[in-house]
Amino acid sequence: MNTTLAIEVPFLDLKTQYCAVEAEVNRAIADVLESAQFVGGPFVERFEQEFASYIGAKYAIGVSSGTSALELALKAAGIEPGDEVLVPANSFFATAEAVSNVGAKPVFSDVNPSTFHLDIASAERMLTSQTRAIIPVHLYGRAMDLRQVAEFAAAHRLQIIEDAAQAHGSVRDGIKVGASGRLTCFSFYPGKNLGAYGDAGAVTTDDAEQARKLRLLRDHGSPAKYRHSVIGTNARLDSIQAAVLSIKLPYLDDWNQLRRKHAANLSSALTGSPVTPPEVPAGSEHVFHLFVVRSRQRDALRSYLSAKGIATGIHYPVPLHLTEAYQQLGYPGKGALPVTEQLAEEIVSLPMFAELADEQIEYTIDAVRSFAG
Numbered sequence: 001m002n003t004t005l006a007i008e009v010p011f012l013d014l015k016t017q018y019c020a021v022e023a024e025v026n027r028a029i030a031d032v033l034e035s036a037q038f039v040g041g042p043f044v045e046r047f048e049q050e051f052a053s054y055i056g057a058k059y060a061i062g063v064s065s066g067t068s069a070l071e072l073a074l075k076a077a078g079i080e081p082g083d084e085v086l087v088p089a090n091s092f093f094a095t096a097e098a099v100s101n102v103g104a105k106p107v108f109s110d111v112n113p114s115t116f117h118l119d120i121a122s123a124e125r126m127l128t129s130q131t132r133a134i135i136p137v138h139l140y141g142r143a144m145d146l147r148q149v150a151e152f153a154a155a156h157r158l159q160i161i162e163d164a165a166q167a168h169g170s171v172r173d174g175i176k177v178g179a180s181g182r183l184t185c186f187s188f189y190p191g192k193n194l195g196a197y198g199d200a201g202a203v204t205t206d207d208a209e210q211a212r213k214l215r216l217l218r219d220h221g222s223p224a225k226y227r228h229s230v231i232g233t234n235a236r237l238d239s240i241q242a243a244v245l246s247i248k249l250p251y252l253d254d255w256n257q258l259r260r261k262h263a264a265n266l267s268s269a270l271t272g273s274p275v276t277p278p279e280v281p282a283g284s285e286h287v288f289h290l291f292v293v294r295s296r297q298r299d300a301l302r303s304y305l306s307a308k309g310i311a312t313g314i315h316y317p318v319p320l321h322l323t324e325a326y327q328q329l330g331y332p333g334k335g336a337l338p339v340t341e342q343l344a345e346e347i348v349s350l351p352m353f354a355e356l357a358d359e360q361i362e363y364t365i366d367a368v369r370s371f372a373g
């Protein structure tokens with residue numbers, strides 16, 4: 001018997017990452033406190049410039065969360081009550097919620113069974129005369145191939161708003177996610193690949209007019225103090241969060257590279273195991289926000305791993321068209337979007353973060369391989 005201390009594998013370990021940047025982050029936060037510029041001002045502007053330049057976009061507009069990034073981007077794109085917006089049924093709830101919050105209707109599409117990305121053939125079947133936009137999601141950190149989406153959108157005059165909440169730093173065909181020129185929405189929720197120490201988000205775009213609208217919308221539609229040219233909201237990015245993000249941004253590529261390395265190790269070791277690992281594309285197309293495998297005995301596998309101290313998650317357990325909140329839309333229950341529905345029963349996310357230790361990866365591989373089902 002092995003009598004050494006049991007290894008634990010948390011799903012995510014934000015504390016270890018904090019320890020690596022602790023001195024810098026603490027100093028940056030102290031700078032904000034001393035400047036007493038808590039809302040707007042130089043820390044926000046600095047991060048916006050750094051993020052735009054990292055992404056390769058003309059503008060980055062800092063906002064209060066990924067959800068507000070989506071809501072404001074939809075508004076800036078002119079989406080209104082009565083409009084329909086196509087969204088994948090396998091995504092985080094906020095992708096659809098943002099559509100509802102601008103008064104429009106989310107219309108759910110099925111996803112591709114190997115990339116888990118929005119499936120254009122399915123989206124095409126959902127088109128109506130009210131369809132105005134489509135939100136491709138760069139799910140799990142894998143940059144989606146948007147060529148087909150762009151053709152489809154051009155043919156039907158749809159706006160494209162990208163949800164990149166999970167894909168900071170992924171690159172496809174030489175273009176970083178967020179650098180397409182289109183409105184692209186990022187979240188800096190603490191658990192994302194680039195995470196703040198609270199809620200935060202951003203929208204990138206190359207369009208000066210949309211950047212101007214976004215700046216107005218996030219701050220009460222106010223071009224100057226106590227002037228309000230449109231009805232906006234309060235969705236500003238906090239200075240403390242901006243300062244933390246400025247410290248963390250230079251580490252992002254290294255952290256993503258470590259995630260890719262862990263993913264490559266896991267995927268090759270899990271080929272021929274009781275689970276189906278994700279494909280690991282060559283290059284920087286995937287930044288492995290999540291490492292999602294498939295298993296026909298998913299729930300038994302999760303209990304088995306949990307008993308061994310390995311935490312797992314499901315992204316996402318309930319397809320959006322079947323969530324309680326969207327019962328009002330009247331989807332006919334199971335069978336409407338079969339790929340998403342099947343995935344929801346088989347997917348399981350294994351621990352994935354840059355600071356995973358080799359022993360934790362080995363331990364996870366051994367545990368999954370020893371699962372008899």
Ligand SMILES: *Cc1c(COP(=O)(O)O)cnc(C)c1O
Nearest residue numbers: 065066067092094095165187189
């Ligand atoms: C996290 C996430 C969001 C929402 O971001 P918040 O910052 O939590 O509001 C939206 N879409 C996807 C795909 C996400 O993963």
